[in-house]
Amino acid sequence: xxxxxxxxxxxxxxxxxxxxxxxxxxxxxxxxxxxxxxxxxxxxxxxxxxxxxxxxxxxxxxxxxxxxxxxxxxxxxxxxxxxxxxxxxxxxxxxxxxxxxxxxxxxxxxxxxxxxxxxxxxxxxxxxxxxxxxxxxxxxxxxxxxxxxxxxxxxxxxxxxxxxxxxxxxxxxxxxxxxxxxxxxxxxxxxxxxxxxxxxxxxxxxxxxxxxxxxxxxxxxxxxxxxxxxxxxxxxxxxxx
Amino acid sequence: xxxxxxxxxxxxxxxxxxxxxxxxxxxxxxxxxxxxxxxxxxxxxxxxxxxxxxxxxxxxxxxxxxxxxxxxxxxxxxxxxxxxxxxxxxxxxxxxxxxxxxxxxxxxxxxxxxxxxxxxxxxxxxxxxxxxxxxxxxxxxxxxxxxxxxxxxxxxxxxxxxxxxxxxxxxxxxxxxxxxxxxxxxxxxxxxxxxxxxxxxxxxxxxxxxxxxxxxxxxxxxxx
Amino acid sequence: xxxxxxxxxxxxxxxxxxxxxxxxxxxxxxxxxxxxxxxxxxxxxxxxxxxxxxxxxxxxxxxxxxxxxxxxxxxxxxxxxxxxxxxxxxxxxxxxxxxxxxxxxxxxxxxxxxxxxxxxxxxxxxxxxxxxxxxxxxxxxxxxxxxxxx
Numbered sequence: 001x002x003x004x005x006x007x008x009x010x011x012x013x014x015x016x017x018x019x020x021x022x023x024x025x026x027x028x029x030x031x032x033x034x035x036x037x038x039x040x041x042x043x044x045x046x047x048x049x050x051x052x053x054x055x056x057x058x059x060x061x062x063x064x065x066x067x068x069x070x071x072x073x074x075x076x077x078x079x080x081x082x083x084x085x086x087x088x089x090x091x092x093x094x095x096x097x098x099x100x101x102x103x104x105x106x107x108x109x110x111x112x113x114x115x116x117x118x119x120x121x122x123x124x125x126x127x128x129x130x131x132x133x134x135x136x137x138x139x140x141x142x143x144x145x146x147x148x149x150x151x152x153x154x155x156x157x158x159x160x161x162x163x164x165x166x167x168x169x170x171x172x173x174x175x176x177x178x179x180x181x182x183x184x185x186x187x188x189x190x191x192x193x194x195x196x197x198x199x200x201x202x203x204x205x206x207x208x209x210x211x212x213x214x215x216x217x218x219x220x221x222x223x224x225x226x227x228x229x230x231x232x233x234x235x236x237x238x239x240x241x
Numbered sequence: 242x243x244x245x246x247x248x249x250x251x252x253x254x255x256x257x258x259x260x261x262x263x264x265x266x267x268x269x270x271x272x273x274x275x276x277x278x279x280x281x282x283x284x285x286x287x288x289x290x291x292x293x294x295x296x297x298x299x300x301x302x303x304x305x306x307x308x309x310x311x312x313x314x315x316x317x318x319x320x321x322x323x324x325x326x327x328x329x330x331x332x333x334x335x336x337x338x339x340x341x342x343x344x345x346x347x348x349x350x351x352x353x354x355x356x357x358x359x360x361x362x363x364x365x366x367x368x369x370x371x372x373x374x375x376x377x378x379x380x381x382x383x384x385x386x387x388x389x390x391x392x393x394x395x396x397x398x399x400x401x402x403x404x405x406x407x408x409x410x411x412x413x414x415x416x417x418x419x420x421x422x423x424x425x426x427x428x429x430x431x432x433x434x435x436x437x438x439x440x441x442x443x444x445x446x447x448x449x450x451x452x453x454x455x456x457x458x459x460x461x462x463x464x465x
Numbered sequence: 466x467x468x469x470x471x472x473x474x475x476x477x478x479x480x481x482x483x484x485x486x487x488x489x490x491x492x493x494x495x496x497x498x499x500x501x502x503x504x505x506x507x508x509x510x511x512x513x514x515x516x517x518x519x520x521x522x523x524x525x526x527x528x529x530x531x532x533x534x535x536x537x538x539x540x541x542x543x544x545x546x547x548x549x550x551x552x553x554x555x556x557x558x559x560x561x562x563x564x565x566x567x568x569x570x571x572x573x574x575x576x577x578x579x580x581x582x583x584x585x586x587x588x589x590x591x592x593x594x595x596x597x598x599x600x601x602x603x604x605x606x607x608x609x610x611x612x613x614x615x
Contacts, residue, residue: 047563116595117561127416131409138406145396154462155392159406162388162455166409439493446486450479 008085008225019218026211033208036201053111059206060104065167067097072164075157087153091143092220096213098136124173135163149231244329245337252341266307266346273299274357288362293422295361301415304382305404307346311338311390331457335387343383351375371422378418381445384452385410391459417441501525501571504550511578524589525571533566556591563596571595
C-alpha cells in the first residue's frame with residue numbers, strides 16, 4: 001500500500017477543508033429528513049404515529065453496525081500494514097459508533113413500550129445490539145488505558161477484530177431465532193415491506209447520519225493525531241530532562 | 242508431545258498446590274451461590290425455576306475472577322521468556338495454559354455443584370444435566386478468556402479491565418448453558434435442550450481450535 | 466512418527482474439530498429456535514406430563530377473533546390460537562397498542578390445566594402480554610387497497 005494518503009498529515013490536510021461542508025450538508029439533510037418524517041410521511045396502518053420513531057431508530061442501527069465494520073476493517077489494516085492512520089481512524093470512530101448504538105437502543109426502547117408493551121425484552125436482536133454497545137465501550141476504555149501508544153493500538157485493534165463476530169449474530173438474529181423484533185424490511189425483494197413514502201424519509205435520515213459521522217470522524221481524527229503528537233513531545237521532554 | 246505433557250502436569254500441580262487459585266475459585270463460587278438465594282428470598286418455586294441461571298452466572302463470574310492470573314505471573318517472573326526460547330511455540334503454550342486453567346478451576350466446581358445445587362433448589366432430576374452442560378460449556382470460557390488475559394497482560398488495572406472486555410464474549414456460553422437447562426425446568430422440551438447443547442459444544446470446540454492462535458499472536462505482540 | 470507427520474496429524478485433528486463444531490452449530494440452527502410455545506406445544510406437553518400446573522411458560526400465537534372481552538373488575542379475557550388449538554388467557558394490566566384480534570402476541574404467565582369429565586381444559590394467567598408486529602410498514606389507505614386486492 002504505497003499511497004500518499006497513508007500519511008496522516010497529508011490525509012488530514014486533504015479532508016480538513018471538506019469537513020465544514022460535510023457538517024453543513026448533514027444539518028441540512030437532518031432538517032429535511034426530520035421535516036419529512038414528522039410532517040410529510042403517512043402514518044402506519046397498524047402503528048399510527050409511533051412509526052415515526054423508525055426514522056431515527058433504523059438509520060441509527062445501520063450506522064452502529066456500519067461504523068463497527070469500518071472500525072474493525074481499519075484496525076485490520078493497522079495490524080497488517082502498521083499504519084498510524086488506520087489506528088487513529090479506528091480510535092476516532094469508536095465513540096461515534098457507541099453514540100449511534102446508544103441512540104438505537106434508547107429509541108428502540110421508546111418504540112417498544114407502546115408497540116410491544118415493554119421497554120426491554122431479552123431477545124436475540126436486542127441482546128446482541130446491547131453486546132455491540134459493550135464492545136464499543138470495552139474498546140474505548142481499553143484503548144485509552146495504555147501508556148505505551150504502539151502496544152495499545154495493536155491490542156485494541158485485536159479486540160475490535162474479535163468483536164466483529166457479533167455483527168453476523170445481530171444480522172441473522174431475527175431470522176434464526178423466533179424473536180419479538182420484526183425481521184428487516186429493506187432487504188426483502190418483491191413484496192412491499194415498506195411503502196415508498198416511508199422509505200424516502202428513512203433514506204434521507206440515513207444519509208444525514210452518514211454525513212454527521214464523516215464530519216465528526218474528521219474532527220476526532222485530528223484530535224487523535226494531536227494527542228499522539230502531544231504524547232511524543234512529552235516523551236521527548238522527559239528524555240532530555 | 243512429551244514436553245506438552247510435562248508442561249500440563251507442571252501447570253496443574255502448581256495451581257492445585259495450597260496457594261493455588263483453585264481454592265479461591267471454589268470459595269468464590271460457593272459464596273455467590275449462597276448469597277444469591279439469600280438475596281432473592283427463600284421461595285422454593287422461584288428459586289428452582291431460576292436455579293440453572295444462578296449456577297451458570299456464578300460460574301461465569303468465577304471464571305472472570307480466575308482468568309487474571311492465567312499468564313500474569315509467568316509473564317512477570319520471566320517464565321514465558323524461557324518458554325519462548327525453548328522448543329514449544331506460543332500456540333502450544335496458550336493451549337496448555339488454557340487447558341490447565343479449565344482442569345484446575347472448573348473441574349473442582351463440578352465436584353461441589355451437587356451440594357450447592359441443593360442450596361439454590363435445583364430440581365434433583367436436572368443435576369446430571371447441569372453437570373453435563375458445565376463440562377461441555379466451560380472449556381470455551383477458559384479458551385476465550387485466555388485471549389483477554391493475554392490482552393490485559395501489560396496493564397496496571399488488568400483485573401478490572403479483563404471482565405469488561407471479556408464478558409461480551411462469554412454471553413453465548415452463558416445463554417446456551419443456562420438456556421439448555423432452563424428449557425428442561427420450564428417445559429420439558431428435550432429437543433430444545435439438545436439443540437442448545439449442540440451449540441454449546443460447537444462453541445467450545447471452535448474456541449479450543451481458534452483461540453490459542455489468537456492468544457499466541459497477542460503474547461508475541463507483548464514482546465515487541 | 467517423524468516431525469512432519471506429527472504436524473500433519475495435528476492440522477488434520479484441528480480441522481476435524483473445527484468442521485465438527487461448525488456442523489453442530491449449523492445443525493442446531495437449521496430452523497427457528499423457539500422463543501415461545503404455541504398452544505399445541507403446551508397441550509401436548511401437559512398431556513405428556515411434561516408441564517406441571519403452575520409452571521412459568523411463554524405462550525405465543527394469534528389472538529382469536531371475537532374472543533376479547535373485559536369483565537367488571539377490569540380483568541381482560543382473550544384466547545390465543547395457532548389455528549389448531551386454543552388456550553384461554555386472563556390478564557389484568559395495560560395492553561400494548563398493537564394488541565388486537567388477529568394480531569400475534571406473546572403472553573408470559575402460568576398455565577393451569579383441569580381434567581373435568583375426561584376433558585382437558587386450560588386456563589392461562591398472564592403476567593405480561595407482548596405484541597409482535599411484522600416488518601410491513603404502509604399508510605392505512607394502501608393497506609385498504611391491498612386488502613381489497615386479496
